[in-house]
Amino acid sequence: MLFRVILAPDDIRRLHLEILPARVEELMIILQQELGLEGLLVVQFEDPAFGNELCNLTNMSDLPEERATLKVFQKQTSEPSFDSQISDTSLDIASLPSALSGSSTPVCDRPWPDPFIVPKFSSDVELRLKHGNDAYHKDGSLLSDVSNDVPKELKSDILDKLAEDMYAFKTHPTSAECGLVAKSLIDKYPCLMERGSSCGWYGWKYRLVFKMGNFRQKLRIAGSLELSVNSKQPASGKKRKRQKARKSEVNFLHDFPQGKSSTTLEEERCALESEMKKI
Known part of the structure; x- marks a missing residue:
């Protein structure tokens, strides 16, 4: 259009x-x-x-x-930014990905991959995609041909897993990077291709952009320090620029490791400093 x-x-x-x-x-x-x-x-x-x-x-x-x-x-x-206005129904903490229910929050500490490796989905999703690919290679049919769209629950499972893996590389991936992920998804599972799109993954690209905003909001609610300090518009209503990592920094503000605090980390730093002085 x-x-x-x-x-x-x-x-x-x-x-x-x-x-x-x-x-x-x-x-x-x-x-x-x-x-x-x-x-x-x-x-x-x-x-x-x-x-x-x-x-x-x-x-x-x-x-x-x-x-x-x-x-x-x-x-x-002075209302919150778009990331914080995502519907409460989509921010159910009980539905957070496994990265939030584990021992720590996923950390963005790896360079962005090219090409992006599509992760392994849950067993039922992989089985449905396998049958979809078999049908595609047989007669060119797509999963969207039955109901004019990919089933909602299947789409949600795929996007949740992709967002979790993307966050492990970058907190705020660009539109182009979301496009690379969408292309990798369609290359691996052509049954998810969209009819009417010249590339076949245009809609998946923008679903990923939206899903990443949703995912960041979930992490912000769960207590992510970096995402709290980097909210586009804080509770005070005063706009501020997003704090980006400097050279040699991975994140602007890491969450503390499991069982650690600023006090324990400072004690470890002092201990290391004392050991270095002995050399």
């Missing part, structure tokens, strides 16, 4: 989306990624039912077919 996006009177851009997202929230993330926008957005569209007057976009089905004009601007408010 083709969009004419108005950011300012002197800043009007053209944006083409091969796959239209199902939710307005997902469209906002795509606009942030593609147009370099930040913060909470308000999206309006020219409504043909009212002589192309602007109306707030609340449902993707309200958009006209093939092409539409959008007006996008930042909402000046």
Whole structure:
């Protein structure tokens, strides 16, 4: 679908989306990624039912077919950023991935892989994908052919596992990096390919972008120090830049290892310093 996006009177851009997202929230993330926008957005569209007057976009089905004009601007408010406004129903702590229920929070301490290695999913997901691949190689059928989309529970399991593995490499992967992960997923499981997309994984890319925002919010609620200090808009409502790792740093602010605290780590540092002085 083709969009004419108005950011300012002197800043009007053209944006083409091969796959239209199902939710307005997902469209906002795509606009942030593609147009370099930040913060909470308000999206309006020219409504043909009212002589192309602007109306707030609340449902993707309200958009006209093939092409539409959008007006996008930042909402000046002290409300939390988009990451913290993800529906509470999707932030059930009991449903956190295994990385949160284990001994420690996953740590981003490895370089981004190229190509990205798709992780092994749960046994039932792997079995369904195996049958899907067999059918694809036999007659070219896709999992989305039956109900016009991949089953919701299967899609959720896949995205949860991918987000967990992506976080182990990078807290805030870029849109391009999410695209590489989506491409690797389709290369390994072509039965997940999307019809109507030139590359076959365009929708998966933006589902991953949205899922990573959801995943970071879960970790923030669970007590991740780095994600708490790097929230786009703190509780005070004052905007601040995200604290990035410097050269030779892995993360800006690590969580303490299991059973450690600032006091115990300082004691270990002092002990090491004393030992070095003996040399």
